[in-house]
Amino acid sequence: MTERVTATQAALDLIEKLKEKHGPLMFHQSGGCCDGSAPMCYPDGEFMTGDSDKLLGEIGGAKFYISDAQYEYWKHTQLIIDVVDGRGGMFSLEGPEGKRFLTRSRVFTDEERQELNQ
Template sequence: MTERVTATPAAIQLIEQLKGKHGPLMFHQSGGCCDGSSPMCYPDGEFLTGDSDKLLGEIGGSPFYIGEAQYEYWKHTQLIIDVVDGRGGMFSLEGPEGKRFLTRSRVFTEEERLELNQ
């Protein structure tokens, strides 16, 4: 089955490390503002989602949400969450680790798009 959001092995490793420190996690794909368009990692339930947030799936067993307006721009792509060295969003849990989550993407194939639209 095609997933709308996945994570690289490096991102999964960091997620597991953060879970060990902070417990269950959640992600929200930022649509800009203070932290650019980075995937933000929070303790589960700390970021309040609303009616305009869409649950895309899970990465590392953690729910991953995206704002509806942002989803409209990226709905034709699979989000691939990766991690790189550096400082990310000031409110995201990975910041003190000297790492930041990063969203990469790829366009769905025609077959994947049809599967997702069923």
């Protein structure tokens, strides 16, 4: 089955490390304000989602949300969460690790789009 959001092994490894320190996690794909357009990682339930947020899937056992407005821009792509060296969002849990989560994407194939629309 095609997933709307996936993660690289490096991202999954960092998620596991963060879960050991902080417990269950959640993600929200930022829409570009203070921290740019970045996947933000929080302790589960710390970021309050609302009616305008969509549950896109899970990565490493953590729910991954995106705002409806961001989803409209990216709905034709699979989000691939990766991790790179550097400092990212000041509110995201990975900052003190000297790492930051990064969203990569690829366009769904016609077959994948059909599957997702069923």
